[in-house]
Amino acid sequence: KDKPIKVAAIYTVPVEQQWVSRINKALKAAEERGDITYTFSENVANTDYERVMREYAEQGMDLVVGEAFAVERAARKVAAEYPDTAFLMGSSFGAAKPNFAVFDNWIHEPSYLTGMIAGATTKSNIIGMVGGYAIPEVNRLMNAFMEGALATNPDVKFLVTFINSWYDPPKAKESAFAMIDKGADLLYAERFGVSDAAKEKGILAIGNVIDTAGDYPGTILSSALWHMEPTVDKAIAAVLSDSFEPADYGPYSFMSYGGGSFVVDETLAPADAVAAAKEKEEEILGGLFRVNVNDSEPKSTM
Amino acid sequence: MSDILEILLNANFWAAALRIATPLIFGVIGALVCERAGVLNLGIEGIFTAGAMAGWMAVWLGTGLWGGVLVAALAGGFFGLIHAILTVPLGLSQHVSGIGVTLFATSLSYFIYRTALPDVSSPPRIEAFKPLDIPGLSDLPFIGPALFQQTPLTFLALAIVAVTAFVLYRTPLGLAIRAVGDNPSAVESQGLSVYALRMGTVIAGSALMALGGAFLTMSAFDAFFFGMVNGRGWICIALTVFASWRPGKALIGALLFGAFDAFQVRLQTEVGSFIPGQVFLMMPYILSIAALILVARKADYPRALLVPYFRGQR
């Protein structure tokens, strides 16, 4: 196929939402490069998802990117009916022939590293964690984080709350405040709103998926970042070369592919913890250390 | 048990309750004055959104924070005007007009936001209102931290409760508003304009509602999000009935709701593992209904609520 190929994305939330914003960013970058033309629909209701998929397929899109999480069956059915279009969908399940590839935010590795930093930094030994829903992609990162923290500080205790919404910053903020009241001096910011509480109360927060250090100067201790570029670029290249396979693109989110990365604010973190984390990072990149994948719901430990 | 007591005795808990209650206070007072004049305003959910978006965007464009508050109020007033025109002189169903206004205000806010900011990857931030720190007062035990962790908008909300109560019960305007919600012809036969009174009240009430939205983007948070209002407007409609259309009770209702919400968030980390979180989230609604059952017999409705008035109608 010739450049630019036609790419459409379908999001069930607005593009500001962290998770989706990473896909949007990667696709926009590809558009800048001239590899693709890009259009998207955001905040698509589940009821409408199938129609939107079909509409894009009917429009002759070469590649459709989206999230199949709540519409797995329908999405797979539509994809099968449009074999000429490649589908790259966020999914907890496997790929499907002939054209349904899957990906997910596999950034448990950097999450573990942020946990190491957090464990070494907390003074009260209480870390508050506010999540959206207890689904595998969230649980996995939280569990990795907790494991990392326990690795550097076995005394650390966790408070866990799910706000049961992907998107309610004031509520996430209130949950965070409640944790601070209970003694947390470090927050794991799975959702928007948590870092705001941290900033307001002058404590530190751990970032997730996107880098918000600029928005909260002096607050973000360390972040586990997700980069969709390796995944998206791989898929685009495959479509361009007519070699798109219904594969699992998940591993492209691993650190070794550059799909996940770990950043730490060295002015805020203890130097020995930074050194330890960096060392562990090397081990992960070198394939010497595997972070456990644990999808079960994390619970408060105090 | 001791955990619960510990929560309740914590000043930060009450600070959170007041913070959560603030947008509801604006909303319930706004809804209350509209209904006192005989107009149910189900546009509230959309007006909240419009206030949140307009206020935030104004600040983002550089009007300054109080400029943003003003813009939010104007936006609320604008949608109030639409609702007022539809329901007062045109006498359309107040339910439908209200839901129409909610759809319109919400979709217009979203559309404007997205069209103006098509390329944001994370929502742009503004410098939001800071908690008022009044030296001396803030250091008072308990009261200090509970009250003086609040931003100016919270104090504005409290002031509005007092002003509304004063206007409704102590001034000729308030008398006219209470009368027009009970029997419009009483007002007309005394030479006042039913339309002007009702429309003015709905516009003013809607402006107040919009401040509740503005609080969300300018105090509770510092950015605008889709779906940010999240049913807070509807809660205010329930609180109005709960408050029997009285500003003082409305304040109490909003604070109770805030306290419950704050309590729930804190309790969830304690017992969250064996009671589903939704049970806590349901509590405020269930308690509202329970409260309604208790007050319903005594509640005196504005008798002309929902009834359109046509001059010369018999």
Add this chain to the structure above:
Amino acid sequence: MTKTSPDAAVVLKLDGITKRFGALTANGDVSLSLRKGEILALLGENGAGKTTLMNILFGHYVADEGTVEVLTEDGSLTELDPGSPHAALNAGIGMVHQHFTLAENLTALENILLGTEPLLALKSGRARARERLSDLMTGSGLIVDLDARISTLSVGEKQRVEILKALYRNARVLVLDEPTAVLTPQESDTLFATLKKLAADGLGIIFISHKLDEVIAASHRVAVLRGGRKVADQPTEGCDKRQLAELMVGKTVPESTRDSQVPGAARLILSSVTTGAGRDALHSVDLELLSGEILGIAGVSGNGQGTLAKVISGLLPPSSGTIALDGEVLTSADARRMIDTGIARIPEDRHKDGIVGPMSVAENLAIETIRKPQNQRFGFLRFEAIARRAKDAIVAYDIRCQGDKAPARLLSGGNIQKIVLARTLDASPSVVLAAQPSRGLDVGATSDVHRRLLEARARGAGVILISEDLDELLRLSDRIAVMHRGNLSQPDKTETLDRATLGLRMAGQSKEQAA
């Protein structure tokens, strides 16, 4: 009092007023003037245009043609800004509407103050208002509790508040639209005494009424409207009832009278019925209604008649005591059961309880029997049968309407009452409960109602007539019982009673005291 009008200055002049509603001319070229201190009675059939004329005067409506002029402070007549109640109020016109215009959630004082102060004032000058009002009240004899909520006041008290509203604004002209329609005889007497006093102090008064006795007793001058046109304007002195009735209707009005008839056996029996709460409660009421009689129930409104009607209508079960019809126990029967066993009920408020306004005349005629096989089959309505019966009733009861499909709300009060009569009396009920059946109706419609009740009696039905109109009671009833504070007296033969004794007994005096 002098029956001729004073020669004082003209305070109000309506000139050539014409008002059309679509094809209908509600007022046609009506001219009218009113002098200082004069009481003018405005008469006319239902729908003759009286209320319309007064609404034009007060600015609720705008006349298509003609002008309204009012005397101003400087002694000249000036044209009134049309369509503005505000202007009318400022010009000194006060109006007491047919239906009260009071906010029930406010106190009397607040209702009076409403609109008299600048809206945006920060304070309300209640103390001064209170002072002025207490002067006004002592001066006029219109005493009310200024701090009582309107919802707690009786009809008579509400009316006093309405008049005070006008006086407080220094009204020079006072208009009262059917002020006595809902008042008891005593309240009416008090009202007219007050009006005379106010007129003597220089107030110009217009009142609308269907009760010719009070018109003759209280007014200086009468004006009669017929079909929107003024057909008479003359001093009251020398008018008699028959003549006024003819002027209104345009022909002689038959007066139904009761012929002697021997009543039959007891039909409806209430024994020791107690229920309700407050002033309107019933205390151990015993009542025995014979077939072929009209049993009148006299009483000042609010003494339990409403509750009695509710109990017999099946809307409120007695808390103790029993009700039986021809031996069948009906103590806890609901409305439908009452209807089915043959109790016809004519509600007191025909607009609120009598008809479903937006539904058609035919549907309103069928509503009480809608579940009867004549109107439905397997739950489906039998439209032809319903329409056929409606057409018959429209003819038989002379219901003036645009056909059986017309919404009932478009009918006048008299014709609405005919719908109620038609549907309740058509089934040849054994008992008829008629609550204030002629309230607010003009002489023609009233005479129709009376005729129907007498026909039911002649058929052998027992009729309970609850009324505050003593003339009506004395004319129609075979026996009359008096209701006071929820107690019902033993009925007396009408022949042994007169207005005066009845009045005293309604006020609470015992039979012996009153006699």
Add this chain to the structure above:
Amino acid sequence: MIRFEPREPSSLPRLILIPVAAAIVALALAAIPMLFAGLSVFNAYGLMLTGAFGSVFAFTEMLTRAAPLILTGLAAALAFRAKLWNIGAEGQLYAGALAAVAIGSGMIDAPSIVLIPLVVFCGALAGGVMMLGPTLLKTRLGVDEVVTTLLLNFIILLFVQMMLEGPMKDPMGMGWPQSEPMLDEAMLPKLMARMRIHGGLIIAFIAAIGIHILLKRTVWGFEIRAVGENANAARHAGIPVTATFIRVGLFSGALAGLAGVGEVAGLKGYLTADLSPGFGYSGIVVAMLAGLSPLGVVIAALFIASIFVGADSMSRATGVSNYLADLIVSMALICVLISGLFLRFKVRFVGAKSTEGVSK
């Protein structure tokens, strides 16, 4: 000054012309946001039309979206006829959907002929039961049903979330809060191969005709109308007012429940907490646009659905934010609402002298 004069029977041409004119005005107004977004307006209108009617796919999609709207619209129309202000169709829809998956996802194993009617019945019943509380509270204790039904929406939605994260969570769902899938035997039949259009639409049509007949031709309908127009007079005339309210509440809730059944058993096959994008609230709009007439509800629902689907598809084809679709729908709603006034009244613009308006 504007003056309204009531217009009793509206002639048929006017009955058609005025709403059409309103729709045109609404579309004209929609040009403002389109221009704001930098669209070529006529091109956009064309795309809207094809988006809703341009292909079998587009048309069936429009019908698919109309199906729940018809049912929630009927729920509102029926209740509002009796002046029972049911604002809770959204919650009742979820209750219906929850019941449908509870029954249809394996609890009972039976052939379609048994299972489908059972699922439909239980969904309707669940929706109806949701209205029982508010109706009884209204008739027995005088509690305002606007507030109770509104609040129940939130309670039911939270309850659904609780079920989806707890006992009814799909064990194969990888932790996502969703129910187990419906059995194939429990699914409403598809109406067309490869298209999403499903038996829920048929249910909606049947319901519309049924409610039409109920209101117009039956004793129950007569009683509902009487209670709605004047409950006092109805009570006085021996109509069982409380029973009528309860009946209406049950029916209304059941209709909304059926909308939920259609969405899970016709469309999605399992339940998530974001099943409905506000169908319950839109139903109120649909009902009022239809002037509370059951057959009108069908037309109004088709209208709203085609505007939404057309505008949504247009936004996609032009790359404009798809919030435009909701905006256009809301503008259309307001225009059509105002146009209803022209059906009921002659509107005259006259000099400031005549100020009275008359209506009932």
